[in-house]
Amino acid sequence: MGIIRVTNINVYAYHGCLVEESKIGSEYRVDVAVKADLQPSAVSDNLQETVDYVHVNRIVKEEMAIRSALLEHVAKRILDRIFKEIVIAEEATVEVSKINPPIGGNVEMVTIEMTQKR
Template structure:
């Protein structure tokens, strides 16, 4: 069996996610990655039989605009949309890195990821 991967990695957005009110006012830079695997169709030129990474990008952009307190909520919302759009995926992962989160010390990024494996 062949397994195909389609992914968008490190889609950079400026968004206003954060638990603290200040974070929702000042915003921050985020990098989002979505990666899915599936059994490829023999019809390799049919966009309806694959995962369209333009759709993945639109999911990322829409959810990054919808301010949430927790990145856990954002990745879950993205995952739900990916699985709804592409029920044939075998695995999926959605990860968000918050660049230089506002905390003591020099923190490069915080990271939240959600993974799915088809039962």
């Protein structure tokens, strides 16, 4: 068992419940960790037998481009695609952070974290 992490994926997107958020957008940070059996790829040196982090990055960027009211909804879509498209994934954790959220205070970011197992 091993973990592939893709950390600090920066995306500009338009998520949120406020009308303004759908118009002006915001900066987001996404972190993904995928647990899988990495022994076969460690032996074979074959990209087809591991978690391709380029693929993980593409999933994140494509799902972040689809507007949602809640970050939980975006994270769930990312998790669903990971398990659909990366067959060796056994568990995945996704953190979606909104940078400088419009919550009436000086807050660096808000983060939701979701974990799913196959």
